[in-house]
Amino acid sequence: MNDIFVKPLSNACGAEISGIDLTKPISPEVADIVNRSWLEHCVIVIRGQELSDIDQVKFAEAFGPVGNYLRPDTLRNDAMRERHQAVMFVSNIIENGEPIGTLPxxxxxxxxxxxxxxxxxxxxxxxxxxxxxxxxNTIFSNQYSVYEALPEKLKNRLKGRKAHHAYEFGVMIKDKEKYDGPELRTAVHPIFRPHSETGRPTVYVNELMTESIEGLTDSESRDSLHEIFALQREKRFCYEHVWAKGDLVMWDNRCTLHARTDFSKKERRLLRRVTIEDSPRQ
Ligand SMILES: [Fe+2]
Known part of the structure; x- marks a missing residue:
């Protein structure tokens, strides 16, 4: 076994792991090192990989069952339907007149x-x-740290409350107060949601998908959310990943948020996404 090194990438979150070739099956010992580093740093980066669809799915399966890529059928095309169920492409590339991915x-x-x-x-x-x-680039914001930095007054106002989440597929900048599209999926989650493995509290609201807070007036809800969103954007909580071809990044959706910086429409961008399911909560 090669030596494996773990190097933090910022004070906020993120670590680079080197010494692993993901085209080969990873042993339980290596999977354990990756998993522990990931739980500690929330985001891990493994550079210089040459991965097929199936290599990536196998890597993901070392940490839990892979999630099916479920999108409303109206938003799928033939190229998307032919792929492995777990694989989604994030891309702006058009081939034969049809987008090969989503979130272009x-x-x-x-x-x-x-x-x-x-x-x-x-x-x-x-x-x-x-x-x-x-x-x-992808910016990651650490929601353990945002929780710790919340003003006490705001924390007390929101303690025990839940928020509504919704997403209009394909939307990347939310410009409406409430979504009302037909392709809508919604859920309700605690605002301070404990991480299912570490047990630590996190802030689980975000500016793209969180619509409102239960039990507050519209203006109280909006003001509280905007106060949190401003904190989440602060640089001290963020690691910005500048991508290179061959990077494999795995992040923890329970304790981080991510955002994408702008890029030229004239340039091609193609990334392959595979997600991992969480164990069901009570
Ligand atoms: Fe995303």
């Missing part, structure tokens, strides 16, 4: 993946196949 161009607000489901997937793995020369 430009900036994307902070969110957590599948937060619109009642049991969101615990992890996302994203593998870089084609990357623009500039931009399209």
């Amino acid at each position: 161009d430009g900036e994307m607000m902070f969110h957590t993946d599948t937060g619109y489901d009642q049991n969101p997937h615990k992890a996302t793995t994203l593998y870089a196949i084609e990357i623009p020369s500039k931009g399209g």
Whole structure:
């Protein structure tokens, strides 16, 4: 076994793991090192990989059952239907007049993946196949740290409360107060949601998908959410990942949010996503 090194990437979150070749099956010992580093740093980066669809699915399966990529049928095309159920492409590339992936161009607000489901997937793995020369970075915000930094007054106001989450598929910047589209999935989650493995409290609201807080007036709900969203964007809680081809990044959706920076529509961007399910909560 090669030596495996774990190097933190920022004070907020993120660590690079080197010394692993993911085209080969990973042993339980290596999976354990990866899992522990991931739980500690919330985001892990493994660079220089050459991964097929199935390599990535197998890597993800070392940490739990892979999530099916369920999208409303109206938003799928033939190229998407032919793929492994767990695989989704994030891409702006058009082939034969049809997009080969979803979430194509430009900036994307902070969110957590599948937060619109009642049991969101615990992890996302994203593998870089084609990357623009500039931009399209992914910013991760640490929600353990945001929880710790919340003003006591706000924490007390929101303690024990739940928030409504919804997502209009394909939307990357929320510009409506409430979504009302037909392709809508919604869920309700505690605002301070304990992590299912570490047990630590996290802030589980985000500017793309969180609609409102139960039991507050519209203005109280909006003001509280905006106060949290501003904290989540602060640089001290964030690690910005600048992608290179061959990067495999795995993040914890239970304790981080992620956002995408803008990039030129003229450049190609293609990443492959496979998610991992969480164990059901009570
Ligand atoms: Fe995402």
